[in-house]
Amino acid sequence: MIETPDPGFVQGAGPATSAVWNSVVSVWPEHEKFLRASFAGRSPDLLDTTEVIADLLARVSRASGKSLESFAADYRHLCEKIVYPEELHFAREGRYRLTTFAEADREVYSNPAVMGPYMNGLFVSDALWFNHASAMNDFAKVYLPRAAPGGRHLEIGPGHGMLLHLALRFGSFASLAAWDVSETSVRHVRSVLATLGQSDRVDVRLMDLASDRALTENRGRFDTIVFSEVLEHLERPDLALERIRDLLAPDGTVWINVPANGPAPDHLYLLRSPAEAEEAVRSAGLEIVRAAAFPVAGATLDRALRKQLPISCVLTAKRA
Template identity: 40%
Template sequence: MNFQFQTLADMINRQLSVFPRHKLFLNRRFDSAGAEDLIFCEEISKMILQISGDELPTILDDYRWLCGVFMEEELFFRREGRYRHRTFEEAQRTVYSDRVFHSRYLNGHLMTHLWWANHTDTLRYFRNVFLPANKQQFRHLEIGPGHGLFLYFAAAAPNAATIAGWDVSPSSIAATRHALFAMGAPRPVDLSLVNIFDASEARAGDQQFDSLTCSEVLEHLENPPEAMAAIVDLMAPGGRAFICVPVNSPAPDHISLYRSPEEVISLVRDAGLAVEDTLFALPTGVTLERARKDALTINTVVIARKPE
């Protein structure tokens, strides 16, 4: 680990103080990290410090807890070849309606953007590849912003005009609002409690967006193609979408299982969008070939454009 990245180094030490068994994992994660990754992780560390404030010890402990929850789901997935829950109601019972569980889940998920290379790479691709190619004065919407890191980067983009975030969960909206305030988002962000399936009622008039993010949301839904249709409807002609779906990614609130990046690409194409670029982001030390063979997680990102 190169200690010119002092905030990251401190964050690693603090994480290991509550989760010593993670040492091998974090050593591997950062021993193989390139300069660009380390610079970005230093930046993410600072953002997480701002978001967490005095709550950092709780957030680090919630990450330790989340790894245990995910391990149980991984074992189920290996044994049964499917996700444990198939309906929104089952996920709701386990995750969303249990306030403590959901809060720990949100906190742990925030930390994964630093510790899990597939999440860090997805976020960096969003900031470095997706946002700069948007047109000047783009109108942006994120569905399911959760921790708020993607939305913050959109709000910080020099070519952005307006920024909105819609989420179905009041606690997620509260977390996004807190994060954007704590990081000092450079533009106002319009946050609303909206279910993507009610998008047509939620939009103001014939409101449309030039840029839309839907990251790690579709696998939470019973009917992703219906959500994709709603997304396409919200996009302006020529508008761009950043769609991210983790394949083979067991979690207690994942109910729609995609088994290959190609299935995700088809989901996007079948909704009527043209694929502009893709990223298959992998866990540390895993090749794409091995991920396909052993059904490991691949964060599949599709940048797609709505025809004019």
């Protein structure tokens, strides 16, 4: 049962958001001050998108047999045991700790004790962290309404399936596809879509963006491409952006979400500002159509740049 908001809860927030909030506070009472700062001043649009994210989390939680409190405990573990040590290293050294995919695979991707809580915690963060929720809202309420109906849509690296869910809910596409290099991730996304009763609406397949097959079968095919929180995991992000350019239809656009100054145990590619993100995209032969930047809760963009705080950089681009 979804709990109703307590009297002090954020005005305008929905029941699923309240349930996630209450679950986190129940396992981590000290975090409530952060949550209130993160929700202060959220627009009705952003609160609506937050509710969509929280509702999907609640539905996945029920389908998996895990309680929301279990996801909340993973979120606390993410913040305290996974991200915080990386933030300390970044503050001391001014760089991300790892530099190769092999290192990230050994420490994170092939380590179930890390990977499970990490992915569950990140799912919760999409609702609770202002910069993460704002990026999701940009996709749902700004990018998707501008996409021409009847297009062919692709997401590369769909993670826990949130952006596919938003594309199905707010978009109007003739076809949707999702690619991932991990069989585990492919199974997970298919499971989420099955929970939503949407398995037949998305072609989820094992596909390496860098493979010859990806390009030969799909050059110029897609009207919209989503590439969210993937660039920072790559050793050669330039090659990935060039490949995306070649996959776009002549009038197609790509929506890119990449963090600046966002230390995490599997982040390799460091961008220090939204300007650096824009330059990386332009260097791949793409033209910036629109750009937005969402700093962490409570920080202006100027302060985030000076203090090297995380910023979600959102870019819409087309073939130059």
